[in-house]
Amino acid sequence: MKKNYVMWGLLLMSVFTVSGCAKSQTSETGGKGESKDSVTASNYEINVGYYNCDHMVAGPVGEAAGIYKAHNLNVKLTGNGKVPQAMAAGQMDAGYIGARGLVAANGEGSPIVYAANNHIGGSMYLVVANDIEKPEDLYSQKVAMPDPSTSESWLAGYAQTLNLSADPAKYELIQTGSDSDSYLALSTGQIKAYTCCDPWGSMAEFNKVGKIMGTYYEMDGAMGICCGFALNKNFIKEHRDLAVELLKAHQDSIKYIYEHPKKAAEIFSKYYNVPYEVSLMTIYKKCIEEGRTLTWQLNEEEFTHAYDVYKKFNLIKNLPDMEDVIERDIYNEANLDNFEEFIKNNVDKNFPVGMTYEEFEKKANEVDP
Numbered sequence: 489m490k491k492n493y494v495m496w497g498l499l500l501m502s503v504f505t506v507s508g509c510a511k512s513q514t515s516e517t518g519g520k521g522e523s524k525d526s527v528t529a530s531n532y533e534i535n536v537g538y539y540n541c542d543h544m545v546a547g548p549v550g551e552a553a554g555i556y557k558a559h560n561l562n563v564k565l566t567g568n569g570k571v572p573q574a575m576a577a578g579q580m581d582a583g584y585i586g587a588r589g590l591v592a593a594n595g596e597g598s599p600i601v602y603a604a605n606n607h608i609g610g611s612m613y614l615v616v617a618n619d620i621e622k623p624e625d626l627y628s629q630k631v632a633m634p635d636p637s638t639s640e641s642w643l644a645g646y647a648q649t650l651n652l653s654a655d656p657a658k659y660e661l662i663q664t665g666s667d668s669d670s671y672l673a674l675s676t677g678q679i680k681a682y683t684c685c686d687p688w689g690s691m692a693e694f695n696k697v698g699k700i701m702g703t704y705y706e707m708d709g710a711m712g713i714c715c716g717f718a719l720n721k722n723f724i725k726e727h728r729d730l731a732v733e734l735l736k737a738h739q740d741s742i743k744y745i746y747e748h749p750k751k752a753a754e755i756f757s758k759y760y761n762v763p764y765e766v767s768l769m770t771i772y773k774k775c776i777e778e779g780r781t782l783t784w785q786l787n788e789e790e791f792t793h794a795y796d797v798y799k800k801f802n803l804i805k806n807l808p809d810m811e812d813v814i815e816r817d818i819y820n821e822a823n824l825d826n827f828e829e830f831i832k833n834n835v836d837k838n839f840p841v842g843m844t845y846e847e848f849e850k851k852a853n854e855v856d857p
Contacts (some may be wrong), residue, residue, distance in 0.1 A: 532727060534563045534734065537571035537583035540666065540760060542686040542770045543607040543715050544584035546741035546782070548759040549752055553744050559737040561730065567759065575600050581723035582734055587713040587794060588640055588803060594813050595806035599721040601815040604735050604784045604824070606742075607714040611778060612641045613689035614650070614702035616681040617674060623650040623701065630660045632670040632682035641683060643801045645704030674698050687762045690769040705778060708801075712794035717784070724818060735822040739784040746775055746782070746835045750852040772848050776841055785827035786819060 538547035547565055550556045556563040566580070574580040578599060584606055593600050620626060636642035636654040647654045662679055664670045670682035675697040682688075683704075692698035706712070717738050724731045745752040749771045756767035774781050791810065798804045838851055 530560065530562060530727075530730060532562060532730060534561060534582065534723075534727075534730060535566065535574075535580045536563050536734075537566045537568070537574060537580050539571060539584060540567060540668070542756070542760075542774060543611065543782075545745065545752065545756050545759075545771075546606065546717075546738060547584055548755050549744050550737055550741040552755040552759070553741070553748075553751070555737050555740050555744065559733050559740070561733055561737055563734075563737075575718060575720060578720060578722060580720065581727075582717065582719050582731075584715060585718045586715045588798065590716060590718050591798070591808065591813055592804045592806075595804060595808035600718050601721055601724075602716045602786075602813050603719040603731070603815045603818055604717040604738055604822075605713065605786050606717045606738075606784070607774070607782055608787070608790055609705045609707075609711055609714055609778065609781050611714060611774065611781060612645070612683060612685055612704040613700045614646055614681060614683055614704075615671075615674065615689050615692045615698045616701045617677075617679075617698055618696070620680060620701065623652050626652070626681055627658050628660065629680035630662050630678070632662045632664045632673060632679050633659075634663075634683075635661065638803070639683075640707075640797070640801070640803055641704040643803075644708040644797050645706075646683075646702050648709070649704075650702045671697075686770040686773060687756075687760055687766050690766045690773070691762055694763065694766050694769065703778070707794060707797045710793050711790050712797060713787075713790050714781075719815060719818065721815075724815065728818070731818050732822045735784070735818060735824065739822075739824050742782050742784055743830060743834070745771060746780075746831070746839065748856055749775065749839070749848070750856040753852075768849060768852065769845065772845050775835075776839060776843060776848055777845075779841060780827075780831055780835075783827050784824055786814065 536547060538544035551563065551565045571580065571583045571585060575583050575585065590600055590602055616626065633639065635656050636647070637656055642654055646652050664673060667684035667688040670679070670684060671688045671691055673679045674682055674692065675695065689700045693700060717735070719731055749768065753764055753767040753771050756770065757764045760767065791814070795810055798807055838855060839848060
């Protein structure tokens with residue numbers, strides 16, 4: 489059994505690499521005090537993991553804004569690069585994981601299921617040095633990225649939007665330990681480009697050491713899924729009521745980001761160790777510039793399209809049936825709010841899609857002076 493856990497962990501780690509994933513404060517959607525209809529307080533410590541990637545910011549928000557506590561959840565939040573392995577080995581109850589890695593691990597027998605959405609699209613970035621003027625300038629240059637011939641973001645994104653070759657021989661591929669390491673390598677002139685999720689694209693532009701040349705947004709021309717909120721099947725079996733409540737807290741954390749972007753950016757800055765301005769720029773991208781890409785709501789069309797992309801580019805060796813991946817019972821039992829209605833009633837009035845970053849920043853300061 490231990491051998492299988494190791495295999496699942498290594499698989500998840502490799503797949504995620506090539507894919508595209510404090511003090512209490514009071515909130516309208518979560519904060520100090522008991523949340524309506526929350527479960528009775530439990531002594532069970534729920535292990536929740538997240539990556540050092542902007543898509544996963546709902547985890548830190550849930551902790552720092554007091555949302556987990558408001559739902560009577562005893563959560564231990566862990567942010568590191570080993571969430572997939574821990575989930576696969578049964579050492580973690582829940583976590584924010586890249587969709588492709590989650591699906592692939594499920595197909596290999598890992599007890600991981602997709603319990604709710606978290607982020608749609610791709611929102612991975614191709615960041616280049618300031619002296620790179622056009623995409624083809626990257627040929628024969630040192631680039632920190634996975635093999636483009638097997639990379640989802642390259643095959644279903646940059647190769648199409650930037651007309652870049654997926655032949656690894658066209659580049660001098662460099663492997664770094666993390667997106668932050670890639671950022672440092674670019675800033676010191678060791679490489680000419682890297683692929684990443686935010687905040688490391690915004691960080692490069694903020695410090696003027698590079699620029700975002702391409703965004704992996706749509707999967708092969710249409711919206712798909714980027715990362716989800718995953719649950720361990722054993723956790724569901726043993727603590728079903730907590731699993732349901734955890735989904736409600738996940739929803740409220742995303743609501744908080746939309747309604748209180750300034751406070752969310754302050755949390756982001758602390759947990760991700762980047763300047764506040766970079767954090768706010770990142771949230772602007774996810775909630776305004778690229779659309780309403782942070783969401784808890786499952787969308788059949790987007791999920792089906794992601795599966796079509798996995799098949800088209802042969803991205804997952806043992807692709808499981810979609811119904812074996814999605815945990816519909818827990819999702820339905822949580823009875824989460826309609827995302828579109830929430831946006832219409834609570835977000836559009838203050839933060840409409842199409843507003844400039846300057847307008848967004850001004851309004852965020854007005855909402856939370």
